[in-house]
Amino acid sequence: xxxxxxxxxxxxxxxxVGIDEVYGNNLPQEAIDSLxxxxxxxxxxxxxxxxxxxxxxxxxxxxxxxxxxxxxxxxGDPETLExxxxxxxxxxxxxxxxxxxxxxxxxxxxxxxxxxxxxxxNIGGN
Numbered sequence: 791x792x793x794x795x796x797x798x799x800x801x802x803x804x805x806x807v808g809i810d811e812v813y814g815n816n817l818p819q820e821a822i823d824s825l826x827x828x829x830x831x832x833x834x835x836x837x838x839x840x841x842x843x844x845x846x847x848x849x850x851x852x853x854x855x856x857x858x859x860x861x862x863x864x865x866g867d868p869e870t871l872e873x874x875x876x877x878x879x880x881x882x883x884x885x886x887x888x889x890x891x892x893x894x895x896x897x898x899x900x901x902x903x904x905x906x907x908x909x910x911x912n913i914g915g916n
Contacts, residue, residue, distance in 0.1 A: 793852035797832045797879075797907065801856075804878040808864065808871045825898055828861045828871075835906055853887060853908040860901040868892060868901060879907045 791799075798814040809826035821829050833855050837840035856875070859867060876886050887906035894901055 793854050793911070794832050794834055794897075797835070797854045797856065798883075800882050800884075801830060801832070801875070801877060804874070806871060806874050806878065808860075808866050809858075809875075810861070825900060829859045831857045831859075833857075836908070840902045840910065841912075848912060848914055850911045850913055851908065852911055853878055853906055856905040856907065858903050858905075859895070859898075862900060864901070868903070872905075872916065873901060875905065884892070884909045 794814040798812050801809065801812045808828050809830055811821055811824075812830045812832070813821060814832050815834075817829065817831055821827070834853075835855045836851060836853035837847070838851045839847040840851045841847050858872070858875070872889070876889070880886065884907045887908045889906075890904040892901055892903045
């Protein structure tokens with residue numbers, strides 16, 4: 791599976807309180823238009839060969855970007871959700887690469903945040 795597919799499955803399986811929908815690669819129009827759901831989008835940020843030897847490589851350095859758009863009705867603590875999200879990735883063998891500052895979308899008045907997670911995936915080699 792791709793890093794995006796794995797990350798979407800990881801977030802979905804974690805059943806994090808406050809996340810209503812998780813999407814990989816793009817958002818359907820209904821998710822873009824929705825202001826009453828907390829929506830997560832996972833996209834690729836890197837997929838680079840690593841672990842070179844004998845004229846080949848046997849690992850991929852993979853990084854995903856995870857964007858969270860909070861519902862306008864979100865009444866929880868964003869930090870609690872964000873820490874749970876980071877822990878879910880770390881406990882699944884990923885690393886937290888970066889966490890951006892929460893911002894307020896001026897058009898929708900939705901709070902949002904962006905995270906980057908990475909992993910090394912063994913793919914075998916000759």
